[in-house]
Amino acid sequence: MKNRLLKIAASILAGALLLTAMVGCTPEETTVTEKVTTTEKSTETIATTQTETITETDDTLNIAVSILPVADFVANVGGEHVEVTVMVPPGYSPHTYEPTPNQMVRISEADAYVKVGSGVEFEESWMSDLIAQNQDMTIIDCSPGVDLLGSDPHIWNSPVNAMQMVENIYQGLIDIDPANQSDYQANRDSYLADLQALDDYAHQTLDGFSNRNFIIYHPAFGYFAAEYDLTQIPIEHEGKEPTPQVIQDCIDKSVEYDLNYVFVAPQFATSYAETIAQEIDGQVLYVDPLPATYISNMRSVVASIALELE
Numbered sequence: 001m002k003n004r005l006l007k008i009a010a011s012i013l014a015g016a017l018l019l020t021a022m023v024g025c026t027p028e029e030t031t032v033t034e035k036v037t038t039t040e041k042s043t044e045t046i047a048t049t050q051t052e053t054i055t056e057t058d059d060t061l062n063i064a065v066s067i068l069p070v071a072d073f074v075a076n077v078g079g080e081h082v083e084v085t086v087m088v089p090p091g092y093s094p095h096t097y098e099p100t101p102n103q104m105v106r107i108s109e110a111d112a113y114v115k116v117g118s119g120v121e122f123e124e125s126w127m128s129d130l131i132a133q134n135q136d137m138t139i140i141d142c143s144p145g146v147d148l149l150g151s152d153p154h155i156w157n158s159p160v161n162a163m164q165m166v167e168n169i170y171q172g173l174i175d176i177d178p179a180n181q182s183d184y185q186a187n188r189d190s191y192l193a194d195l196q197a198l199d200d201y202a203h204q205t206l207d208g209f210s211n212r213n214f215i216i217y218h219p220a221f222g223y224f225a226a227e228y229d230l231t232q233i234p235i236e237h238e239g240k241e242p243t244p245q246v247i248q249d250c251i252d253k254s255v256e257y258d259l260n261y262v263f264v265a266p267q268f269a270t271s272y273a274e275t276i277a278q279e280i281d282g283q284v285l286y287v288d289p290l291p292a293t294y295i296s297n298m299r300s301v302v303a304s305i306a307l308e309l310e
């Protein structure tokens, strides 16, 4: 953003120099005076307008992200200093989403891109195109320090991983905007405290039960399960719809573990979950793996899973 300011200042200066040169070359003195008067006025107007525009955009970093929970992390750490654009809109899946031409244009205005970095298909497929659109954009990776579980990209659904991601976002923001470090630090500390409270709540709510299994259509809570010593039983495998055998296995496990719920993400609603729920005389419950407000949503995920463990 400072570069942009310098560039604009430089172009105003270049314009002024060009004017001086033009004035110097003009042969008739009267015309020269007139020209100087009119052009000086218009230069002033342009300069004022541009300064106003700079004040608006210069205060704020434009940050693009892939998914809603990361947008929430960036907004919490960045506070008033950032404006966040999310690529995969509410209700869409980061496993299949393709950016619109409009979104590609917005990428060209971003100061930084915060990627999940764990192998989310949207990033695997589109990151190089996004970078090609804006080579000056700083890439901030959320994943360093998070232990990946095989090829499962859903790292954000563990509050402990979320804390590491927030730390990585903080480091990225102070690298590109060191002037506001104290604000970012205060925001980070406050949000980390809230995430710690969420982790404490999850332990208090989930630790006591002997049943540790839950059944879910799209397996987005593997890191959550690992963190709280639970077993996620997926209906969907590697993005594929279940075979009759998989459905039968899920029904058998539901009986074995006395399960009463089938968890479903709103982005992956499916009749298979209904089928299994009917077979086990149970109920479909929604848990959102891509929330716009992370902490309140994760609290409700914890409460919903606890219903199954009871």
Ligand SMILES: [Zn+2]
Pocket: 095, 154, 218, 219, 220, 289
């Ligand atoms: Zn997913």
